[in-house]
Structures are given as structure tokens and as C-alpha cells.
Amino acid sequence: MKKPKAKYYIATIRETNGSLEYDTKYLFKTAKCPIEYNDLVARTWRGGSVNDVRDESVMGYWSDGNTIQAEEENEIPETDFKVLKKYLSVL
Numbered sequence: 001m002k003k004p005k006a007k008y009y010i011a012t013i014r015e016t017n018g019s020l021e022y023d024t025k026y027l028f029k030t031a032k033c034p035i036e037y038n039d040l041v042a043r044t045w046r047g048g049s050v051n052d053v054r055d056e057s058v059m060g061y062w063s064d065g066n067t068i069q070a071e072e073e074n075e076i077p078e079t080d081f082k083v084l085k086k087y088l089s090v091l
Contacts, residue, residue: 004031008081010088011038012071013045014060023071026089027081034073041091042070 006029015022030037046063060069076084 006031007034008076008078009034009037009073010076010084011041011073013038013042014069014071015045016067016069017065026091027085028091029081034075035070038070038073042068 008027008029010025010027011034013024013026015024026041028034028037028041043061045061045068046066060067062068
């Protein structure tokens with residue numbers, strides 16, 4: 001059986017601290033579910049202190065009084081990924 005081909009994505013993590021919101025974009029590639037991958041990044045966004053239990057009231061995770069949410073994942077062409085990785089983090 002042939003291995004699934006990895007696809008390339010740009011994703012957003014939203015961190016909320018009171019009334020302040022910070023969106024961070026990053027790149028990744030995976031042959032698996034991009035939604036699950038982005039959710040894993042959100043869950044571990046601040047290292048080991050992240051509550052790994054999803055809080056549906058905030059649609060994300062609590063960490064140090066902040067909420068961390070996996071916002072969106074958009075597939076991009078490999079050529080765009082190669083250019084953007086010069087400017088964005090690849091996780």
C-alpha cells in the first residue's frame with residue numbers, strides 16, 4: 001500500500017489574555033489530519049504547563065490564565081511553503 005503524500009499548510013493559533021488576542025501563523029506539513037495537528041500544537045503551545053483537557057466553553061485550552069485556540073488550517077502549494085518558511089516558523 002502506498003504511503004499518503006504529505007500536504008503543506010499554513011495555520012493560526014490564537015492566544016487570548018483578557019481582552020487582548022494574539023494570532024500567530026506557522027507552517028507545517030503532514031500526511032495526517034491537519035485539524036488534529038493544529039490542535040496538538042495549540043495544546044502544547046506553552047510547553048508542559050498546558051491543560052491537556054479541552055475546554056469547550058472557550059473552544060480551546062487554558063494555560064497560565066490564557067486561552068489557546070487552534071483557529072484555522074489552510075492547505076498551500078509546496079512552492080509557497082518553501083518561500084514562506086524563510087519568514088514563518090515551521091512546527
